[in-house]
Amino acid sequence: MLVIKNLTKSYSGQKRSLENVSFAARPGEVSVIIGPSGAGKTTILRSINQLISDDDGQIKLDDLDIRQLNRKTLKKVRHKIGMIFQNYNLIDPLTAIENVLHGRLGAKSTFAGMFSLYTAAEKKEALTLLEQMGLKDFAFKRCSDLSGGQKQRVGIARALMQHPKIILCDEPIASLDPKSTTLVMNILRKLAIEKKIIVLINLHQVEIAKVYADHIIGLNKGKVVFDDRSEKLNTAAINLIYS
Ligand SMILES: Nc1ncnc2c1ncn2[C@@H]1O[C@H](COP(=O)(O)OP(=O)(O)OP(=O)(O)O)[C@@H](O)[C@H]1O
Ligand SMILES: [Mg+2]
Secondary structure, eight states: OEEEEEEEEESTTSSEEEEEEEEEEOTTSEEEEEOOTTSSHHHHHHHHTTOSOSEEEEEEETTEEGGGOOHHHHHHHHHTEEEEETTOOOOTTSBHHHHHHGGGGGGSOHHHHHTTOOOHHHHHHHHHHHHHTTOGGGTTSBGGGSOHHHHHHHHHHHHHTTOOSEEEEESTTTTOOHHHHHHHHHHHHHHHHHHOOEEEEEESOHHHHHHHOSEEEEEETTEEEEEEEGGGOOHHHHHHHTO
16 A cells, blocks of 8 residues: 655745645555646655655555665665656657566666566566557557557556556556547556556546546645545535646
8 A cells, every 4th residue: 555644845945846745545446646737746656756855754655664765675666666657758769568678677687687688488478468458469569650559558568567566657648549548547447456556647637537546636736635535526626626
């Protein structure tokens, strides 16, 4: 379980981007953070991964307090955190399978990583993951030649290659058409339910959040103003979040 308590963050001297943010995200569930632009959604995800410093509060992933780890342990924990981005963050000149294999890098020695020394089992796993994403025929295509929806599914396969405990998604469907949106959101939901991964997604689209989320966190100006089951998100709550 991911438990965040009183997370507070100011970017160098500016007013607080996050103020006493507390919520929990459970394995087997899709948790979605919604809120207006600038509410602090990305800042929360970056704090969980400790990509930003100078924050305050507690971020616990199972028994580990992520903010208190030494560098070596943090590297190990980061490897258990899969990240999915709006712009996919793939290496375009490389093939889909090469990008997926990159998900293993964090588990390898620097030497093996430097020379892209992957085992036969790892290659097989990468191929299987691409198959599960419906991309069997695209495994050896360059990512630059894939559509947005296909790229995002490569991104998900790469995250799964890390055997993550948690997948953090920052606007994963913002660049996708409705058909790809449905495909990607269904995949993320399936991962939560079948693999018991904690899935935490930042979204702009309230309607999509209501369909796919079990649990919704509403953020307004850095504060949690809603934290409940998705069916409880009524008009009053939406107005409060987007006020
Ligand atoms: N690197 C930074 N330096 C200074 N301020 C920042 C930085 N990153 C974000 N902020 C500020 O922190 C606040 C929260 O930003 P954040 O990116 O987390 O919002 P968001 O909810 O993800 O917005 P969006 O929906 O537009 O992606 C905003 O006021 C933003 O201007
Ligand atoms: Mg953002």
